[in-house]
Amino acid sequence: MALSGHLPDLDSFALLVEVARSGSIGAAARAHGVSQQSASERLTTMERQVGVPLLSRGARGTRLTASGALMVEWAARMLQVAEEVDASIAALRGERDRELRIVASMTVAEHLLPRWLVALRQQQTQPGTDRGTTSVSLRAANSAEVLRAVAAGEADLGFVEGADRPPGVSSTEIGRDDLVLVAAPSDRLARRRTPLTAAQVSGLALTSRERGSGTREVVEQALAVHGLTTAPPAVEVTTSTAVRETVRAGGAPAFLSRHAVEADLRARTLVLVRTRDLTVSRLLRAVWVGGAEAPAGPVRDLLAVVARTP
Incomplete structure (x- = not known):
């Protein structure tokens, strides 16, 4: 719907209504916290925009013209609707500020998000903070599913793994994750003294995540740099925890996030x-849907926590 350009802004309407109520431009100016000159200039601009005189200025004060009286009636209705819409927007923002839906890749969900969410809650419960705490729902999925859920509006914020900037969503880098090859202590590779070459890694049947996972994608990309592909996996599972437990039980070696295996490497349950x-x-x-800057509210609050949490 294209408007004519003769419609003043809400602040001008509110100023005109206050002139009608108080009978004085000076009183209306004080009520709106502006100078009388500024108020007078704004009303003059409003009359010029509308194209008809709205006020009659004289030695005894200011009174509405017939057109001005009509404009005040219309303005009062418009301002009432604007107040209702503004209150409704505030309610929507309140709901947004109280709830945060997150979908994250397995590594982030299992090993990083817990401490980020604890830090967010501590921040929100500090003395002097009056916004209240955010209710968080978290779903873990592979990176492809995270991107689909965020793009579909099923989540407010997603966390993914991978080398490439994902299409269709806005994103920001939050860190880097190194993957390491681990084996059970009983595996022959655990006793190997020399490093494996890329070609030797390519020939291994590994315990692997499913297609679409960030972990599997990065391993495939690392081998592709050498013109190599991965061998068919020995076993394929859907979570990093399942991969780790399979290897710990004596299954085929696997690439896992260092975050996921630090404790096992120290305990020598993995090598x-x-x-x-x-x-x-x-x-x-x-990742999120929208502009380049993350949405205000809990999304931006959590990303600020991520940025300062090691």
Whole structure:
């Protein structure tokens, strides 16, 4: 719907209504916290925009013209509707500020988000903070499903793994995650003294995540740099925890986030298998729908926590 351009802004309407109520431009100016000159100039601009005189100025004060009286009636209705819409918007923002729907890749969901969410709640419960705490729902999925859910509006914020900037959503880099090759202590590779070459890694039947996962994608990309592809997996599972437990039980080796295996490497329940000339690292990204800047409210609050939390 195209408007004529003769419609003043809401602040001008409110100023005119106040002149009608108080009978004085000076009183209306004081009520709106502006100077009388500024108020007078604004009303003059309003009359010029509308194209008819709205006020009759004289030695005894200011009174409405017939057109001005009609304009005040219309303005009062418009301002009432504007107040209702403004209150409704505030309610919507309140709902947004109280709820945050997150869908995250497995590594982020299992090993990083818990401490980020604790830090967010601590921030929101500090003395002097009156916004209240945010109710968070979290779903873990592979990176492809995270992107689909965010694009479909099923989540306010997503976290994915991978080297490439995902299409169809806005995103920001939040860190980097190194993947390491691990094996059970009983595996022959755990006793190997020399690093594996990229070609040797390519020939391994590994315990692997399903297609569409960030972990599997990054391993495939790292081998593709050398013109290699991955061998068919020995077993395929859908969570990093399942991958780790399969390897710990004596299954085939696997590439896993260092975040996921730090405790196991210290306890020697898993063993690091060294590789040579093979960089298996991925960017971690936050994704959302909208402009380049993250939406105000809990999405932006959580990303601020992520930025300062090691």
